[in-house]
Amino acid sequence: MSLTAADWPVAQSVEQIAANLATVHQRIASACARAGRDPASVRLLPVSKTVDEARIRMAVAAGCHQLGENKVQEAQRKAEAMADLGVHWSVIGHLQTNKARYVARFASEFQALDSLRVAEALQQRLLLLEDRTLDVFVQVNTSAEPSKYGLEPAAVADFVQQLPAFDRLRVRGLMTLAIFTPEVERVRACFVRLRELRDQLQQTAPAGLDLSQLSMGMSGDFEVAIEEGATVVRVGQAIFGARSTPDSFYWPTPGAPA
Numbered sequence: 001m002s003l004t005a006a007d008w009p010v011a012q013s014v015e016q017i018a019a020n021l022a023t024v025h026q027r028i029a030s031a032c033a034r035a036g037r038d039p040a041s042v043r044l045l046p047v048s049k050t051v052d053e054a055r056i057r058m059a060v061a062a063g064c065h066q067l068g069e070n071k072v073q074e075a076q077r078k079a080e081a082m083a084d085l086g087v088h089w090s091v092i093g094h095l096q097t098n099k100a101r102y103v104a105r106f107a108s109e110f111q112a113l114d115s116l117r118v119a120e121a122l123q124q125r126l127l128l129l130e131d132r133t134l135d136v137f138v139q140v141n142t143s144a145e146p147s148k149y150g151l152e153p154a155a156v157a158d159f160v161q162q163l164p165a166f167d168r169l170r171v172r173g174l175m176t177l178a179i180f181t182p183e184v185e186r187v188r189a190c191f192v193r194l195r196e197l198r199d200q201l202q203q204t205a206p207a208g209l210d211l212s213q214l215s216m217g218m219s220g221d222f223e224v225a226i227e228e229g230a231t232v233v234r235v236g237q238a239i240f241g242a243r244s245t246p247d248s249f250y251w252p253t254p255g256a257p258a
Helices: 015-036 053-061 072-081 097-106 116-130 153-161 184-204 222-227
Strands: 042-047 066-069 088-091 109-113 134-139 169-176 212-213 232-235
Touching: 015 042, 015 053, 015 222, 066 153, 066 169, 066 222, 072 088, 072 116, 097 116, 109 116, 109 169, 116 134, 116 169, 134 232, 153 184, 169 222, 184 212, 184 222, 212 232, 222 232
Parallel strands: 042 232, 066 088, 088 109, 109 134, 134 169, 169 212
Antiparallel strands: none
16 A cells, blocks of 8 residues: 555554554454444454564563464564464465475464465374364465465365365465555455455355455555455554565565575
8 A cells, every 4th residue: 555664663662562553453443333344353463574572572462462474484483482472373474385394383373375285285294293273264366466376266166175175274264465556446356356256155165164254454455455354454564663674575476485
């Protein structure tokens, strides 16, 4: 969207993070009011990518008990270093099959499932080594940008039909990244596409498969996402402050090292 780093000063204390959280929750409530929704129907997932351990500990003290990370190895380092905090970690970025073992070990949620190879790698680790289940979202490329990961909308129905074979993966819904543009209606179109796809899939999805959740919207566009049905919003900079690392580092081009 059109917001810049100046809109998100870096939060350096528990009090500043708590104040930012309160502001975000108020924005969520206002968006829900416009859409005639209950604010309790939207889960805020604070995203702590690039945030150091000291500030993450402040965030936990301010009330954050679930955190999202894009880079698997960064997330694993943080999970190990802060195991005493009891944080639930959500991996929201692209996953290579050779890193599935890390996600199976520490994450409570994976929001970027877009291949059967990754599903199989997670299934094997969860079944044979971890003996647990993992909540997952299917990532969809609703903007049709070649720079984005995720399944094409037309491929999602067939993909979903194959997911019951992976019984250690608990499907929760769909996830998308909207197009990066200040043109609100182009952003909104991505969210509408995901919601409509979810509604269609719910008519044909295998029995027992839960597709009710929609993870969409970030710091610059989460209010639009809520207006279009988001049940999870992934918010980092509006809570922790602007990042010095460009978004392209955390949302790499398909084929580039992740």
